[in-house]
Amino acid sequence: MNRTPESLTAALDAAMATLDEAVAGGKARLTPEEIGHITYIGKGIALIDGLPGVRSEELLMLGDGVQGLVFNIDPEQVGVILLGDYGALGAGDLVRRSGEVLAVPVGEDLLGRVVDPLGRPRDSRGEPVCHERLPVERPAAEVMDRAPVTVPLATGIKVIDALIPIGRGQRELILGDRQTGKSAIAIDTIVNQRGKDVVCIYCAIGQRSSSIARVIEQLQRHGALDYTLVVVAEGDDPPGLQYIAPYAATSMGEFFMEQGRDVLVVYDDLTQHARAYRELSLLLRRPPGREAFPGDIFYLHSRLLERSTHLRPERGGGSLTALPIIETEAQNLSAYIPTNLISITDGQIYLSPQLFQKGLLPPVEVGKSVSRVGGKTQLPAYRAVASDLKLSYAQFEELEIFSRFGTRLDDETRRTLERGRKVRGILKQPQLSPLSPAEQVMVLYAVTQGLFDAVPEPELSQAEAAVVAALGILPDIVRTIEQGETLKPEALEALLAAARKAVSPLLGPEKVADDH
Template sequence: MGKNDLDGVLADVDRAVERGVSGFLADLKTGEVGRVRSVGQGIAWVEGLGQVKFEELVTAGSGVAGMVLDILSDRVGVVLFGPSESVHAGDEVRRSTRVLDVPVGEDLIGRVVDPLGRPLDGRATPEGAVRRTVLHDAPPIMDRAPVVLPLQTGLKVVDALIPIGRGQRELILGDRQTGKTAVALDTMVNQTGKDVLCIYCSIGQRSSGTARIIETLQRQGAMAYTLAVVVDADAPPGLQYIAPYAATAMGEHFMDAGKDVLIVYDDLTRHAVAYRQLSLLLRRPPGREAFPGDIFYVHSRLLERATHLREELGGGSLTALPIAETEAQNIAAYIPTNLISITDGQIYLSPELFRKGILPAVDVGKSVSRVGGKAQLPAYRKVAGALRLSYTQFQELESFARFGTRLDDRTRRTLEHGRRVRAVLRQNELGTMPAGEQVAILFAVSQGLFDEVPESRIEEAEGVVLDAVRTGIADLDEIMARAGDEDPVWERLTHLITNAISPFKESHADTGDTEPQDPNRP
């Protein structure tokens, strides 16, 4: 082979090598990669991330997601959203260059997901392409509108005496096993047909209890407009910490679209425990001295996002029902006190009333709504004032009457009337009632039309009254929604109820009260 031939072959080889190498060259990308210095229970200390942002999403080890929650001069503290056993010292930690966000949209309705939007119901991953930042500021004051529309719970004692408005934050608190979740569950079920989207956020609850709640929602048809965000008690504390924020971000997407949203946080006591655990692991003080990292700021940052937006911004609303647990009825404890000062009122559930079977066990004296009265239907105002006054007088007289046996006729009449009011306010779980029917029953008891009915027959008397009212007044809910103090419907209602209850009272006049008597009752 001649020299020219050899040069030609070498040139062909060079060109072939160039073509081959150029096909395998990848685009060069720059990025910041850190290393895990040490791992704790649910957290990791990382070095080498000098440009990382606060609350930025990072990936550690074999793909465990985490969020930067502490930035120091020589290292950053990362909260892990997966098992800390999968992360080891020396593992790489890569930045995502974006703060923590979650998928939002219509695809999530009817689903059960974790705080990162991953499915827990065995179905495919939601296809929502829109993502929303989990931790961000609440709407400014100038973007908010007054709370003027009621959020009906279907519970007579709440809708009449402790009303809730759309855009309000109403705390539900009480000792363990007093029916806190049941009140929230009834409220969610009662939104059927009311164009209100519900979000149930379970934080650190037992899996069996959460499964029962979701099964109840499905059985009642409420999952058609409900999204469940669930994190179990054995989940990493980081997931428990971001759960309510993630659920709120999902709800804000619909609020910004002009819809009304109801979100239940069950419960924020466990959320506070998870945050305290993270603070101690990150060697940060968890108490008030940690502002702005204290639990008061953490919860206010969450609950301030519940609001009613101005019409120019769509007019949507986000109503929050946070649940908190008390110990030995101590509502002045640290977490309950924080939440009471943040929210617009509280519904307190009494263990004494629960043990007596007075359900829902709402203590009217310790419960208050600072906003809902302005959003209450006018028809409730016709009966609510007298009802609250008579019930409060009854509670004081009942406790006083236990010390003596001789009571004058007026006091006895007050006690008997109060017992009928208390009996009417009882309601079975999931036995929600439309607003019009509630007003009819409450109007009857406030006018003393049930005073001669034996206590054991109150439920039957309610049925008689409701049958008469449904038959005699068409479109009862619509009429009651706009009925004022001087509306002629009240005279008609009085006539219908009197004609219906009189024969009932006569037929049961001699049956007496068959309920077992309290030995301390006068």
């Protein structure tokens, strides 16, 4: 069909009008963008020229997508800590601002996962599905938003729950020399939260891959990985990732705390964290102070641990409990980092290498350990059976040292020493063998009442198992203990009778006759 010239002209005019309309509505909008370039690359850091409007702790994109965090802002250059593989970066590469602070993904899908401090998966299960992100650095809860610590956080370890109790929302430091079982206590605590509706986060900072793999295997074998998130910054990772790891783990935990849930975060360990921060600071020419740490190292850890708290009911009533771990050198508690963290936290659990070498595990030195908050949260049953146990145990240790001088001892002193040795033997506990509060109360009451005095030390563990098994016939007392009610005298008598009956087969006829 042939068109007339008039129809072709009309069609052309309509097409031109449509084109003009499209061009008018699609004009390009020019937006200014600050671009700098790298002038120096070091171990985990970069120096940037340009970016006049950059802000402190802003996230930058370097080269082909390596993330960096603004650390120093000097008149001539910007110091950046690198958060990824920077092997392909070089001087002259472009740097762009993001206009945002560093944030990490948060959500339920992180539970049971192993991720790095940026939320990227370290397991083989693909990217976690998270619909929300929180900044890595967040202000701690206001004082008026906090509530007293009132609920115990049971570790399942007798010597801690009875003598150095921890409450939900507390910050309890674990410290000791290398290879004294610091991580073992934290892992036991995580395992003991099974069935207690506590979200656990294990943050590994600067650890070897083999150590992290062993921890993950233990959690998986005991069914604890289902409610645990593992945040990993290995020793081979850039120091920038090790620096942000505990803050990222805390933000991931705060997501659950603000929903009204209880959270436990283990920082293993903050000694490596402080060393990573010292390395970055010295590379960026910050002035060194005591032990070459920069002067703000105290603020580094205080702003982290201040985020642990118990929120008021109006804020959801959730809690975040922190178990920071640090390593001492030659039992020196007065070193810079240990003294800093002792002053920040609400108590400490000190692990003695001497006790470790003697096989007294966990090697908790009661005299140097303290809980400034947890005693208020302790179940009443503990106070009924172990109220003076810490003092008497400390006195026993002093008396034992005195007795080594060969002094002749009277019968009462010898009995005190024998009782103390049995208490110390009962406080020994294998790793990954947590006890419930009722089981602990039963065993501690039996030992303080002298039921184990005549039991040979090699048979103490057998006697303890027999006493624990005797709880099966006392369900009402078990319920009373776990509900936080005070034990009445008749309940204590029933506990003692059941424990005596359980121990008697191990004593022999003459010992049983003496007891009666």
